[in-house]
Amino acid sequence: MTENDGDAAPLAELMTATTELGAALRELIEVSVITTADAGEVAAAADLVRAATARIGDARRPVSQLPRLDDPSEGRRVFNPVTGIANPMAPPLVVRADGDGVVAEATLGLAYEGPPSFVHGGMSALFMDQMLGSAAGAAGLWGMTAHLELDYRGPLPLQTPLVLRARVESHEGRKAHISGTIALASAPEKILVEARGLFVMPRPEKQAAYFGAITDASGRHAPPRRPGDATALRPA
Ligand SMILES: CCCCCCCC/C=C\CCCCCCCC(=O)SCCNC(=O)CCNC(=O)[C@H](O)C(C)(C)COP(=O)(O)OP(=O)(O)OC[C@H]1O[C@@H](n2cnc3c(N)ncnc32)[C@H](O)[C@@H]1OP(=O)(O)O
Numbered sequence: 001m002t003e004n005d006g007d008a009a010p011l012a013e014l015m016t017a018t019t020e021l022g023a024a025l026r027e028l029i030e031v032s033v034i035t036t037a038d039a040g041e042v043a044a045a046a047d048l049v050r051a052a053t054a055r056i057g058d059a060r061r062p063v064s065q066l067p068r069l070d071d072p073s074e075g076r077r078v079f080n081p082v083t084g085i086a087n088p089m090a091p092p093l094v095v096r097a098d099g100d101g102v103v104a105e106a107t108l109g110l111a112y113e114g115p116p117s118f119v120h121g122g123m124s125a126l127f128m129d130q131m132l133g134s135a136a137g138a139a140g141l142w143g144m145t146a147h148l149e150l151d152y153r154g155p156l157p158l159q160t161p162l163v164l165r166a167r168v169e170s171h172e173g174r175k176a177h178i179s180g181t182i183a184l185a186s187a188p189e190k191i192l193v194e195a196r197g198l199f200v201m202p203r204p205e206k207q208a209a210y211f212g213a214i215t216d217a218s219g220r221h222a223p224p225r226r227p228g229d230a231t232a233l234r235p236a
Helices: 005-034 039-056 121-138 204-211
Strands: 096-098 101-106 144-152 162-172 175-184 187-200
Antiparallel strands (some): 096 101, 175 187
């Protein structure tokens, strides 16, 4: 945690509650796109959700301030939109080191739909971007996405276990070439999505311009040593 030991218990409580809220919202998102309830029920649900928003909506951090629950030096970013346990937009992917790269499994619901019954291609790009970045992190590198390209060889079915992989192919200086794949967990050799990316560590002036104003939750200027977010990166 980013705060001193005296705050450990309240922070643990906050982590539990925030994770709970993320999980509840994730269920709500899925149900909101799959429900066949009638208009009255849907409208009543919208009122309940607005009441929940009002309950916590007054206390907000500025965009330049990291959440109390984050510790970028340990790679913990709880609201990352792909791996963040507390972000309902995130499945979340639990990325772990595997061999010379990283791997994650995911089963995606209807909130991720593009073509009927299949995953939206933009979602695949989002997940690959994160996986490639995580592969950089796992290899002790970091950088921002400079170039990302994908080949969609076959559609990804919803509600079906998927396996996502990424590994660093080569790196020199501030550049890392990274590749990734998505396949069905039941047919991991048949690659359905292929990604290739170039991640570049910004030159120091750019790092200062991008991240120099970031503070930790107490307002201290403690920009992360590596401004990454391997929220769910775990050892094998
Ligand atoms: C992030 C990993 C962290 C790991 C840390 C620990 C563990 C973490 C694990 C997991 C992390 C999670 C991962 C997150 C995943 C998501 C990441 C994102 O969403 S990042 C947001 C979107 N990306 C941007 O907003 C960048 C916008 N672009 C820029 O700011 C600049 O273009 C930047 C910083 C990328 C490069 O700028 P310059 O000034 O520092 O570098 P110049 O000199 O332009 O380029 C350096 C070299 O790269 C080549 N290059 C640059 N861009 C290129 C491009 N698009 N295509 C080809 N080559 C390019 C150049 O030709 C040059 O090559 P030559 O040294 O001459 O050989």
